[in-house]
Amino acid sequence: MLLEVKDFGIEFHDHDRPERVVEDLDFSLDTGEILGIVGESGSGKSLTGLAIAGLLPRKKLKKEGAILFEGQDVLRMERSALRELQGDEICMIFQEPMTALNPTMRIGRQVEEALRIHHKEMDAAARKERALLWLRNVELEDAERVYDSYPHELSGGMRQRVCIAAAMVGGPKLLIADEPTTALDVTVQAQIIRLLQRINEEEKVAILFVSHDLSLIRQISDNVLVMQKGRLVEKGPVEKIFSEPREEYTKKLIAAIPRVNLDE
């Protein structure tokens, strides 16, 4: 198993009363698998993604259970050991490609950054070559020009491709995608989904795909987790969940999918 999440829970302590936002979560993810997590906003799906990437704040927050990445517990690791994983083994892309990139740093430097940290043996030329390779691999035309651009010079879809390139450049085993297409137009959305599928096949990278959009989850995932109010409602292979949902909540979610999307 690449990733095992056991009895995982999150409790916020930043107000007067502690607030449980994720509870008793159990699931696992195999090498090369695409797992979709679906739920409404506030279901705890994004927080789960951030926790696996080791990006939850250390203060004001209590984490329970275990998140085992190749047997090591991400929740209880030293910060320095965690940083070794981040950007190298575990990567993440976010919802807003507009704000997820540093506005005053050239694209090239941002794509190379993970290499700079984790592959100190690479020289500048090798890094650049690798970065350009990935910029081409995410189907960006004119990769050299993009390499020297600033984020504001690119469209939203291009920026999300840049984010994917920056995440994949270190050759990770797990890519966490937190609503990666929500901020994009429908056509761009479809392209990004196909891109992620292709990368998954070619690189054998496991993808944790977090979304509120069931139809997207159905297109991309092998297995699905349905979450509601911090709890796991149902999990299983994607076709099984769609053809014979057991829980009421899942049925309601499926019923709410607009027809047009299902016909695609």
Add this chain to the structure above:
Amino acid sequence: MIKKLRQNPDLLFGTIFTGILLLIVLVGLIHTPYPTTQMSAADKFAAPGLMHIFGCDQYGRDIFSRVMEGLGSTFVIALFTVLIGSVSGVLIGSLCGYFGGLLDDALMRVNDVLFSFPSILLALVIVSLLGTGSVNVTLALGIAFVPSFARIVRSEVKKQAALDYVQSARLMGASHFRIIFVHILPNILPVLASSVMIGFNNAVLAEAGLSYLGIGVQPPRASLGRMLSEAQSFLFTAPWYAIFPGLTIVLLVLGFALLAEGMTEGGRDAS
């Protein structure tokens, strides 16, 4: 109210400092422990003690009494400076911001240069034209403070003038005058209030600087800045002569800064 003060130490200390100094100013208007110009050879450089809590200067004058008087003039000068600066700034800024056009362009060009010019230098130049003395210094500082107020008010008025409520007031037939003063100005009051408070502090600092340079309140009247410049020659024999007037300025500025900070914080919590 008390609970609010406890949660907001800035406001608490700001109120205390400003309150104490204001009290000293008010008392100083009617009564000082010693006449401020009374010299006494016996008390020359008397150290702070029960008779003279801040000690005495080179002529044996009571420093506490002179601080009371000096604080009063600083206070009044700063007050009028801000008054002149803000009233003219509001007039110029709101007219420019509301009507725009060529005059606005030209005025703001000049304004920008004046704005980036340090106000104490500007005041120095104006004083050199008008001559020294407290009235002239107030006038000079007041004029020197106009650009910053005009700039702030202009940009705020410009922002407000583009909003829908101004358009609808126009449609109802309100005059330009009415729109500016009845509709727009109340909406920029919070911004104006905080810049008035900052302006007051800058005015205190500038006044102290000018009177330190010997421009401003003229002897024999006491002024904090001039006391400091005189005290400098006697730093070794009578350090208290410099320290007390200096601390008074610090306390005045600090109190007001804390008050301003506390009020914006309180305002943020309320909204």
Add this chain to the structure above:
Amino acid sequence: MLLTLLAVGFVVFAAFEIIPGDAAVSRLGSNATAESVAALRTEMGLDRPFFVRFFSWLFGCLHGDFGTSYSYGMPVAGMIVEKLPITLCMSLISMLLCIGVSVPVALFAAKHAGSRTDRGLRSANQLVMAVPAFFLGILLSWLFGMVLKWFTPGGYVSYKKDFGAFLAYLILPSVAVALPKCAMSVKLLRSAILAEADKEYVRTAYSRGLSTMEVLYRHVLKNAMIPLVTFWGMAVADMIAGSIVVEQVFNIPGLGRILLNSIAKRDYPVVEAVILLIALVVLLMNLLVDTLYRLLDPRLKEEQG
């Protein structure tokens, strides 16, 4: 920019023109005869029409000739050129101190935001901001000159004689000028850093395995400095003003002394020249700030170009 400088020059010249009092009369004293006043007026060129004098003054300025001092009878340019390095050096040291100290302190405060140290720093900051630079100068010269005896008040050494000793003497005055501005920029930079730290690209940077320090230095700092550039640009002008006052505290014969003396003596050619010079510095600073802005923020380049 040249147009603005021209406008400033005109305003300054005109302002000194409309004030009551005749320079020739004030130079000769009030009991001078009418003939001698008229003779001096001709000699000084005061009998020519206003615009003629303005343009001849202006052309002079462009050639580096700022006229002749009324009270010293020396060319103004020479007087100023000699004193300019002193004030500029002091402002420069202050500026370097201000930036050099405030950036690390602000980073430290932002990194430990909300902690006891952060709150302590904040209070200290508030206090320092309230201290007038000249009082700080007095306190420093008392502490280092009289209590610790590390420093001789009034022991100014000309930069022509011994540049090292000159710089050493300038350190304390520069600290006095810099500290209040430094406190202000710590406050601004700290909040700018915290505002940047909430943005999403910071989370992206963390997801690549950067440490907090790396995130702060490589990503946050540059973005947080952008709003500070304006403040620092304006601080330069304030520091020149501050230097002029603090020079008096430390008895430094810089531009401040000339300005104050000539104001007292109504020596207008000197006052005009000093003001014009400071205006030039202010305008150059504005230009520098604009350039820096464009260097720091690639988004602006697009809009302008």
